[in-house]
Amino acid sequence: MLVIDLYYWGTPNGHKITIFLEEAGLDYRVHIVDIGKGEQFEPDFLKIAPNNRIPAIVDDAPAGGGAPVSLFESGAILLYLAEKTGRFIPADIHGRADVLQWLFWQMGGLGPMAGQNHHFNIYAPEKIPYAIDRYVKETARLYGVLDRRLADRAFVAGDDYSIADMASYPWVVPHERQGQKLEDFPNLKRWFDAIAARPATQRAYAVWDRYKDLPQASEEERRRNLFGAQPATV
Known part of the structure:
Protein backbone atom coordinates (compact mmCIF):
# COMPACT_ATOMS: atom_id res chain seq x y z
CA MET A 1 0.00 0.00 0.00
CA LEU A 2 1.26 3.46 -0.90
CA VAL A 3 1.81 5.54 2.22
CA ILE A 4 3.40 8.98 2.29
CA ASP A 5 5.05 10.07 5.53
CA LEU A 6 4.22 13.75 6.05
CA TYR A 7 6.21 15.88 8.49
CA TYR A 8 3.79 18.61 9.36
CA TRP A 9 2.68 21.59 11.41
CA GLY A 10 -0.46 23.65 10.83
CA THR A 11 1.03 26.48 8.79
CA PRO A 12 -0.02 27.59 5.29
CA ASN A 13 2.83 25.55 3.81
CA GLY A 14 1.76 22.51 5.81
CA HIS A 15 -1.85 22.88 4.67
CA LYS A 16 -0.77 22.88 1.01
CA ILE A 17 0.35 19.29 1.30
CA THR A 18 -2.63 17.95 3.22
CA ILE A 19 -4.87 19.58 0.61
CA PHE A 20 -3.10 17.67 -2.18
CA LEU A 21 -3.06 14.38 -0.26
CA GLU A 22 -6.77 14.65 0.50
CA GLU A 23 -7.67 15.66 -3.06
CA ALA A 24 -5.68 12.76 -4.49
CA GLY A 25 -6.97 10.26 -1.92
CA LEU A 26 -3.45 9.14 -0.99
CA ASP A 27 -2.75 7.28 2.22
CA TYR A 28 -0.43 9.22 4.48
CA ARG A 29 0.91 9.27 8.01
CA VAL A 30 1.24 12.55 9.86
CA HIS A 31 4.36 13.17 11.91
CA ILE A 32 3.93 16.31 13.97
CA VAL A 33 6.93 18.65 14.04
CA ASP A 34 6.22 21.24 16.73
CA ILE A 35 8.11 24.22 15.37
CA GLY A 36 7.37 26.30 18.47
CA LYS A 37 9.24 23.75 20.59
CA GLY A 38 12.13 23.53 18.13
CA GLU A 39 11.47 20.01 16.86
CA GLN A 40 12.48 21.18 13.37
CA PHE A 41 16.09 21.17 14.63
CA GLU A 42 16.09 17.52 15.63
CA PRO A 43 18.85 15.59 13.80
CA ASP A 44 16.47 13.01 12.32
CA PHE A 45 14.28 15.74 10.84
CA LEU A 46 17.28 17.65 9.48
CA LYS A 47 18.25 14.53 7.50
CA ILE A 48 14.98 14.98 5.58
CA ALA A 49 14.67 18.78 5.68
CA PRO A 50 18.12 20.40 5.98
CA ASN A 51 16.53 23.86 5.83
CA ASN A 52 14.81 23.07 9.17
CA ARG A 53 11.35 23.97 7.85
CA ILE A 54 8.13 22.03 7.47
CA PRO A 55 6.62 20.43 5.47
CA ALA A 56 8.64 17.47 4.32
CA ILE A 57 7.68 14.05 3.00
CA VAL A 58 9.18 10.62 2.57
CA ASP A 59 7.79 8.43 -0.20
CA ASP A 60 8.73 4.80 0.39
CA ALA A 61 7.24 3.72 -2.94
CA PRO A 62 8.49 6.14 -5.61
CA ALA A 63 7.39 5.68 -9.19
CA GLY A 64 9.68 3.15 -10.84
CA GLY A 65 10.80 1.68 -7.53
CA GLY A 66 14.14 2.21 -5.88
CA ALA A 67 15.14 3.90 -2.67
CA PRO A 68 12.67 6.10 -0.79
CA VAL A 69 12.43 9.73 -1.90
CA SER A 70 12.55 12.46 0.74
CA LEU A 71 11.64 16.02 -0.10
CA PHE A 72 11.46 19.38 1.61
CA GLU A 73 10.05 22.68 0.28
CA SER A 74 6.29 22.76 -0.24
CA GLY A 75 6.42 23.71 -3.93
CA ALA A 76 8.78 20.86 -4.73
CA ILE A 77 6.55 18.46 -2.81
CA LEU A 78 3.42 19.58 -4.69
CA LEU A 79 5.17 19.17 -8.04
CA TYR A 80 6.54 15.75 -7.07
CA LEU A 81 3.15 14.48 -5.95
CA ALA A 82 1.43 15.87 -9.04
CA GLU A 83 3.91 14.11 -11.30
CA LYS A 84 3.74 10.91 -9.26
CA THR A 85 -0.04 10.71 -9.47
CA GLY A 86 -0.53 12.37 -12.86
CA ARG A 87 -3.06 14.73 -11.27
CA PHE A 88 -3.51 18.47 -10.78
CA ILE A 89 -0.97 19.42 -13.43
CA PRO A 90 -1.74 19.35 -17.16
CA ALA A 91 0.13 17.03 -19.49
CA ASP A 92 0.29 19.52 -22.37
CA ARG A 198 -14.30 21.60 -1.54
CA PRO A 199 -14.63 18.53 0.73
CA ALA A 200 -10.92 17.76 0.40
CA THR A 201 -10.02 21.26 1.60
CA GLN A 202 -12.23 20.82 4.62
CA ARG A 203 -10.68 17.41 5.37
CA ALA A 204 -7.21 18.89 5.01
CA TYR A 205 -7.87 21.61 7.57
CA ALA A 206 -9.52 19.06 9.85
CA VAL A 207 -6.13 17.33 10.07
CA TRP A 208 -4.83 20.33 12.00
CA ASP A 209 -7.93 20.33 14.20
CA ARG A 210 -6.70 17.02 15.61
CA TYR A 211 -3.42 18.52 16.75
CA LYS A 212 -3.90 22.23 17.39
CA ASP A 213 -4.77 21.70 21.06
CA LEU A 214 -1.47 19.98 21.85
CA PRO A 215 0.44 21.64 24.73
CA GLN A 216 1.91 24.81 23.30
CA ALA A 217 5.42 26.12 23.66
CA SER A 218 5.87 29.18 25.79
CA GLU A 219 6.09 32.56 24.09
CA GLU A 220 9.82 32.67 24.90
CA GLU A 221 10.33 29.22 23.32
CA ARG A 222 8.37 30.19 20.24
CA ARG A 223 10.36 33.34 19.66
CA ARG A 224 13.63 31.51 20.20
CA ASN A 225 12.75 28.66 17.85
CA LEU A 226 10.85 30.50 15.12
CA PHE A 227 12.74 33.74 14.65
CA GLY A 228 16.42 33.40 13.86
CA ALA A 229 17.12 30.10 15.56
CA GLN A 230 19.82 27.79 14.23
CA PRO A 231 20.31 24.03 14.52
CA ALA A 232 22.52 23.08 17.44
CA THR A 233 25.02 21.53 15.01
CA VAL A 234 25.70 24.86 13.26
Missing part, protein backbone atom coordinates in the same frame (compact mmCIF):
# COMPACT_ATOMS: atom_id res chain seq x y z
CA ILE A 93 3.21 21.93 -22.43
CA HIS A 94 1.15 25.12 -22.35
CA GLY A 95 -1.05 24.07 -19.47
CA ARG A 96 1.93 22.73 -17.54
CA ALA A 97 3.84 25.98 -18.05
CA ASP A 98 0.88 27.97 -16.74
CA VAL A 99 0.66 25.87 -13.59
CA LEU A 100 4.39 26.03 -12.97
CA GLN A 101 4.69 29.78 -13.35
CA TRP A 102 1.87 30.38 -10.87
CA LEU A 103 3.23 27.79 -8.48
CA PHE A 104 6.57 29.60 -8.48
CA TRP A 105 4.78 32.95 -8.22
CA GLN A 106 3.32 31.79 -4.94
CA MET A 107 6.62 30.37 -3.70
CA GLY A 108 8.57 33.51 -4.56
CA GLY A 109 5.93 36.17 -3.93
CA LEU A 110 2.67 35.55 -2.13
CA GLY A 111 4.05 33.22 0.53
CA PRO A 112 7.17 35.17 1.52
CA MET A 113 5.48 38.58 1.41
CA ALA A 114 2.42 37.44 3.37
CA GLY A 115 4.79 35.76 5.82
CA GLN A 116 6.64 39.02 6.39
CA ASN A 117 3.25 40.70 6.76
CA HIS A 118 2.37 38.26 9.56
CA HIS A 119 5.73 38.76 11.23
CA PHE A 120 5.76 42.53 11.41
CA ASN A 121 2.02 42.88 12.12
CA ILE A 122 1.66 40.14 14.71
CA TYR A 123 4.92 38.69 16.02
CA ALA A 124 7.52 41.44 15.94
CA PRO A 125 8.13 42.77 19.46
CA GLU A 126 8.58 46.24 18.01
CA LYS A 127 5.85 47.51 15.70
CA ILE A 128 7.69 49.29 12.90
CA PRO A 129 5.24 51.38 10.83
CA TYR A 130 7.42 51.34 7.70
CA ALA A 131 7.69 47.55 7.72
CA ILE A 132 4.00 47.01 8.44
CA ASP A 133 2.98 49.43 5.69
CA ARG A 134 5.38 47.90 3.19
CA TYR A 135 4.19 44.33 3.61
CA VAL A 136 0.49 45.12 3.91
CA LYS A 137 0.73 47.05 0.63
CA GLU A 138 2.78 44.35 -1.07
CA THR A 139 0.30 41.70 0.03
CA ALA A 140 -2.51 43.84 -1.41
CA ARG A 141 -0.60 44.17 -4.68
CA LEU A 142 -0.22 40.39 -4.90
CA TYR A 143 -3.90 39.87 -4.10
CA GLY A 144 -4.62 42.26 -6.96
CA VAL A 145 -2.42 40.23 -9.32
CA LEU A 146 -4.38 37.11 -8.40
CA ASP A 147 -7.71 38.91 -8.65
CA ARG A 148 -6.97 40.08 -12.20
CA ARG A 149 -5.75 36.63 -13.16
CA LEU A 150 -9.03 35.11 -11.98
CA ALA A 151 -11.24 37.58 -13.85
CA ASP A 152 -11.81 35.23 -16.79
CA ARG A 153 -11.04 31.75 -15.46
CA ALA A 154 -12.28 29.49 -12.69
CA PHE A 155 -8.87 28.65 -11.30
CA VAL A 156 -5.41 30.14 -11.36
CA ALA A 157 -4.20 28.16 -14.36
CA GLY A 158 -7.50 27.86 -16.24
CA ASP A 159 -10.64 25.77 -15.98
CA ASP A 160 -9.10 22.98 -13.91
CA TYR A 161 -8.08 22.96 -10.27
CA SER A 162 -4.33 22.49 -9.91
CA ILE A 163 -1.35 22.62 -7.59
CA ALA A 164 -1.14 26.34 -8.35
CA ASP A 165 -4.45 26.81 -6.53
CA MET A 166 -3.41 24.52 -3.68
CA ALA A 167 -0.25 26.55 -3.20
CA SER A 168 -1.94 29.95 -3.01
CA TYR A 169 -5.16 29.22 -1.15
CA PRO A 170 -3.65 28.60 2.33
CA TRP A 171 -1.84 31.93 2.16
CA VAL A 172 -5.15 33.73 1.57
CA VAL A 173 -6.92 31.98 4.47
CA PRO A 174 -5.40 34.39 7.04
CA HIS A 175 -6.32 37.47 4.97
CA GLU A 176 -7.68 39.38 7.95
CA ARG A 177 -4.36 39.03 9.77
CA GLN A 178 -2.71 40.41 6.64
CA GLY A 179 -4.85 43.55 6.69
CA GLN A 180 -6.83 42.51 3.60
CA LYS A 181 -10.55 42.39 2.82
CA LEU A 182 -11.61 39.81 0.26
CA GLU A 183 -14.53 42.04 -0.72
CA ASP A 184 -11.92 44.33 -2.30
CA PHE A 185 -10.96 41.49 -4.65
CA PRO A 186 -14.21 39.97 -6.00
CA ASN A 187 -12.65 37.45 -8.38
CA LEU A 188 -10.27 36.27 -5.70
CA LYS A 189 -13.15 35.97 -3.24
CA ARG A 190 -15.18 33.85 -5.65
CA TRP A 191 -12.16 31.54 -6.15
CA PHE A 192 -11.42 31.44 -2.43
CA ASP A 193 -14.99 30.50 -1.51
CA ALA A 194 -15.05 27.76 -4.16
CA ILE A 195 -11.89 26.15 -2.80
CA ALA A 196 -13.03 26.51 0.81
CA ALA A 197 -16.19 24.58 -0.10
Whole structure:
Protein backbone atom coordinates (compact mmCIF):
# COMPACT_ATOMS: atom_id res chain seq x y z
CA MET A 1 0.00 0.00 0.00
CA LEU A 2 1.26 3.46 -0.90
CA VAL A 3 1.81 5.54 2.22
CA ILE A 4 3.40 8.98 2.29
CA ASP A 5 5.05 10.07 5.53
CA LEU A 6 4.22 13.75 6.05
CA TYR A 7 6.21 15.88 8.49
CA TYR A 8 3.79 18.61 9.36
CA TRP A 9 2.68 21.59 11.41
CA GLY A 10 -0.46 23.65 10.83
CA THR A 11 1.03 26.48 8.79
CA PRO A 12 -0.02 27.59 5.29
CA ASN A 13 2.83 25.55 3.81
CA GLY A 14 1.76 22.51 5.81
CA HIS A 15 -1.85 22.88 4.67
CA LYS A 16 -0.77 22.88 1.01
CA ILE A 17 0.35 19.29 1.30
CA THR A 18 -2.63 17.95 3.22
CA ILE A 19 -4.87 19.58 0.61
CA PHE A 20 -3.10 17.67 -2.18
CA LEU A 21 -3.06 14.38 -0.26
CA GLU A 22 -6.77 14.65 0.50
CA GLU A 23 -7.67 15.66 -3.06
CA ALA A 24 -5.68 12.76 -4.49
CA GLY A 25 -6.97 10.26 -1.92
CA LEU A 26 -3.45 9.14 -0.99
CA ASP A 27 -2.75 7.28 2.22
CA TYR A 28 -0.43 9.22 4.48
CA ARG A 29 0.91 9.27 8.01
CA VAL A 30 1.24 12.55 9.86
CA HIS A 31 4.36 13.17 11.91
CA ILE A 32 3.93 16.31 13.97
CA VAL A 33 6.93 18.65 14.04
CA ASP A 34 6.22 21.24 16.73
CA ILE A 35 8.11 24.22 15.37
CA GLY A 36 7.37 26.30 18.47
CA LYS A 37 9.24 23.75 20.59
CA GLY A 38 12.13 23.53 18.13
CA GLU A 39 11.47 20.01 16.86
CA GLN A 40 12.48 21.18 13.37
CA PHE A 41 16.09 21.17 14.63
CA GLU A 42 16.09 17.52 15.63
CA PRO A 43 18.85 15.59 13.80
CA ASP A 44 16.47 13.01 12.32
CA PHE A 45 14.28 15.74 10.84
CA LEU A 46 17.28 17.65 9.48
CA LYS A 47 18.25 14.53 7.50
CA ILE A 48 14.98 14.98 5.58
CA ALA A 49 14.67 18.78 5.68
CA PRO A 50 18.12 20.40 5.98
CA ASN A 51 16.53 23.86 5.83
CA ASN A 52 14.81 23.07 9.17
CA ARG A 53 11.35 23.97 7.85
CA ILE A 54 8.13 22.03 7.47
CA PRO A 55 6.62 20.43 5.47
CA ALA A 56 8.64 17.47 4.32
CA ILE A 57 7.68 14.05 3.00
CA VAL A 58 9.18 10.62 2.57
CA ASP A 59 7.79 8.43 -0.20
CA ASP A 60 8.73 4.80 0.39
CA ALA A 61 7.24 3.72 -2.94
CA PRO A 62 8.49 6.14 -5.61
CA ALA A 63 7.39 5.68 -9.19
CA GLY A 64 9.68 3.15 -10.84
CA GLY A 65 10.80 1.68 -7.53
CA GLY A 66 14.14 2.21 -5.88
CA ALA A 67 15.14 3.90 -2.67
CA PRO A 68 12.67 6.10 -0.79
CA VAL A 69 12.43 9.73 -1.90
CA SER A 70 12.55 12.46 0.74
CA LEU A 71 11.64 16.02 -0.10
CA PHE A 72 11.46 19.38 1.61
CA GLU A 73 10.05 22.68 0.28
CA SER A 74 6.29 22.76 -0.24
CA GLY A 75 6.42 23.71 -3.93
CA ALA A 76 8.78 20.86 -4.73
CA ILE A 77 6.55 18.46 -2.81
CA LEU A 78 3.42 19.58 -4.69
CA LEU A 79 5.17 19.17 -8.04
CA TYR A 80 6.54 15.75 -7.07
CA LEU A 81 3.15 14.48 -5.95
CA ALA A 82 1.43 15.87 -9.04
CA GLU A 83 3.91 14.11 -11.30
CA LYS A 84 3.74 10.91 -9.26
CA THR A 85 -0.04 10.71 -9.47
CA GLY A 86 -0.53 12.37 -12.86
CA ARG A 87 -3.06 14.73 -11.27
CA PHE A 88 -3.51 18.47 -10.78
CA ILE A 89 -0.97 19.42 -13.43
CA PRO A 90 -1.74 19.35 -17.16
CA ALA A 91 0.13 17.03 -19.49
CA ASP A 92 0.29 19.52 -22.37
CA ILE A 93 3.21 21.93 -22.43
CA HIS A 94 1.15 25.12 -22.35
CA GLY A 95 -1.05 24.07 -19.47
CA ARG A 96 1.93 22.73 -17.54
CA ALA A 97 3.84 25.98 -18.05
CA ASP A 98 0.88 27.97 -16.74
CA VAL A 99 0.66 25.87 -13.59
CA LEU A 100 4.39 26.03 -12.97
CA GLN A 101 4.69 29.78 -13.35
CA TRP A 102 1.87 30.38 -10.87
CA LEU A 103 3.23 27.79 -8.48
CA PHE A 104 6.57 29.60 -8.48
CA TRP A 105 4.78 32.95 -8.22
CA GLN A 106 3.32 31.79 -4.94
CA MET A 107 6.62 30.37 -3.70
CA GLY A 108 8.57 33.51 -4.56
CA GLY A 109 5.93 36.17 -3.93
CA LEU A 110 2.67 35.55 -2.13
CA GLY A 111 4.05 33.22 0.53
CA PRO A 112 7.17 35.17 1.52
CA MET A 113 5.48 38.58 1.41
CA ALA A 114 2.42 37.44 3.37
CA GLY A 115 4.79 35.76 5.82
CA GLN A 116 6.64 39.02 6.39
CA ASN A 117 3.25 40.70 6.76
CA HIS A 118 2.37 38.26 9.56
CA HIS A 119 5.73 38.76 11.23
CA PHE A 120 5.76 42.53 11.41
CA ASN A 121 2.02 42.88 12.12
CA ILE A 122 1.66 40.14 14.71
CA TYR A 123 4.92 38.69 16.02
CA ALA A 124 7.52 41.44 15.94
CA PRO A 125 8.13 42.77 19.46
CA GLU A 126 8.58 46.24 18.01
CA LYS A 127 5.85 47.51 15.70
CA ILE A 128 7.69 49.29 12.90
CA PRO A 129 5.24 51.38 10.83
CA TYR A 130 7.42 51.34 7.70
CA ALA A 131 7.69 47.55 7.72
CA ILE A 132 4.00 47.01 8.44
CA ASP A 133 2.98 49.43 5.69
CA ARG A 134 5.38 47.90 3.19
CA TYR A 135 4.19 44.33 3.61
CA VAL A 136 0.49 45.12 3.91
CA LYS A 137 0.73 47.05 0.63
CA GLU A 138 2.78 44.35 -1.07
CA THR A 139 0.30 41.70 0.03
CA ALA A 140 -2.51 43.84 -1.41
CA ARG A 141 -0.60 44.17 -4.68
CA LEU A 142 -0.22 40.39 -4.90
CA TYR A 143 -3.90 39.87 -4.10
CA GLY A 144 -4.62 42.26 -6.96
CA VAL A 145 -2.42 40.23 -9.32
CA LEU A 146 -4.38 37.11 -8.40
CA ASP A 147 -7.71 38.91 -8.65
CA ARG A 148 -6.97 40.08 -12.20
CA ARG A 149 -5.75 36.63 -13.16
CA LEU A 150 -9.03 35.11 -11.98
CA ALA A 151 -11.24 37.58 -13.85
CA ASP A 152 -11.81 35.23 -16.79
CA ARG A 153 -11.04 31.75 -15.46
CA ALA A 154 -12.28 29.49 -12.69
CA PHE A 155 -8.87 28.65 -11.30
CA VAL A 156 -5.41 30.14 -11.36
CA ALA A 157 -4.20 28.16 -14.36
CA GLY A 158 -7.50 27.86 -16.24
CA ASP A 159 -10.64 25.77 -15.98
CA ASP A 160 -9.10 22.98 -13.91
CA TYR A 161 -8.08 22.96 -10.27
CA SER A 162 -4.33 22.49 -9.91
CA ILE A 163 -1.35 22.62 -7.59
CA ALA A 164 -1.14 26.34 -8.35
CA ASP A 165 -4.45 26.81 -6.53
CA MET A 166 -3.41 24.52 -3.68
CA ALA A 167 -0.25 26.55 -3.20
CA SER A 168 -1.94 29.95 -3.01
CA TYR A 169 -5.16 29.22 -1.15
CA PRO A 170 -3.65 28.60 2.33
CA TRP A 171 -1.84 31.93 2.16
CA VAL A 172 -5.15 33.73 1.57
CA VAL A 173 -6.92 31.98 4.47
CA PRO A 174 -5.40 34.39 7.04
CA HIS A 175 -6.32 37.47 4.97
CA GLU A 176 -7.68 39.38 7.95
CA ARG A 177 -4.36 39.03 9.77
CA GLN A 178 -2.71 40.41 6.64
CA GLY A 179 -4.85 43.55 6.69
CA GLN A 180 -6.83 42.51 3.60
CA LYS A 181 -10.55 42.39 2.82
CA LEU A 182 -11.61 39.81 0.26
CA GLU A 183 -14.53 42.04 -0.72
CA ASP A 184 -11.92 44.33 -2.30
CA PHE A 185 -10.96 41.49 -4.65
CA PRO A 186 -14.21 39.97 -6.00
CA ASN A 187 -12.65 37.45 -8.38
CA LEU A 188 -10.27 36.27 -5.70
CA LYS A 189 -13.15 35.97 -3.24
CA ARG A 190 -15.18 33.85 -5.65
CA TRP A 191 -12.16 31.54 -6.15
CA PHE A 192 -11.42 31.44 -2.43
CA ASP A 193 -14.99 30.50 -1.51
CA ALA A 194 -15.05 27.76 -4.16
CA ILE A 195 -11.89 26.15 -2.80
CA ALA A 196 -13.03 26.51 0.81
CA ALA A 197 -16.19 24.58 -0.10
CA ARG A 198 -14.30 21.60 -1.54
CA PRO A 199 -14.63 18.53 0.73
CA ALA A 200 -10.92 17.76 0.40
CA THR A 201 -10.02 21.26 1.60
CA GLN A 202 -12.23 20.82 4.62
CA ARG A 203 -10.68 17.41 5.37
CA ALA A 204 -7.21 18.89 5.01
CA TYR A 205 -7.87 21.61 7.57
CA ALA A 206 -9.52 19.06 9.85
CA VAL A 207 -6.13 17.33 10.07
CA TRP A 208 -4.83 20.33 12.00
CA ASP A 209 -7.93 20.33 14.20
CA ARG A 210 -6.70 17.02 15.61
CA TYR A 211 -3.42 18.52 16.75
CA LYS A 212 -3.90 22.23 17.39
CA ASP A 213 -4.77 21.70 21.06
CA LEU A 214 -1.47 19.98 21.85
CA PRO A 215 0.44 21.64 24.73
CA GLN A 216 1.91 24.81 23.30
CA ALA A 217 5.42 26.12 23.66
CA SER A 218 5.87 29.18 25.79
CA GLU A 219 6.09 32.56 24.09
CA GLU A 220 9.82 32.67 24.90
CA GLU A 221 10.33 29.22 23.32
CA ARG A 222 8.37 30.19 20.24
CA ARG A 223 10.36 33.34 19.66
CA ARG A 224 13.63 31.51 20.20
CA ASN A 225 12.75 28.66 17.85
CA LEU A 226 10.85 30.50 15.12
CA PHE A 227 12.74 33.74 14.65
CA GLY A 228 16.42 33.40 13.86
CA ALA A 229 17.12 30.10 15.56
CA GLN A 230 19.82 27.79 14.23
CA PRO A 231 20.31 24.03 14.52
CA ALA A 232 22.52 23.08 17.44
CA THR A 233 25.02 21.53 15.01
CA VAL A 234 25.70 24.86 13.26
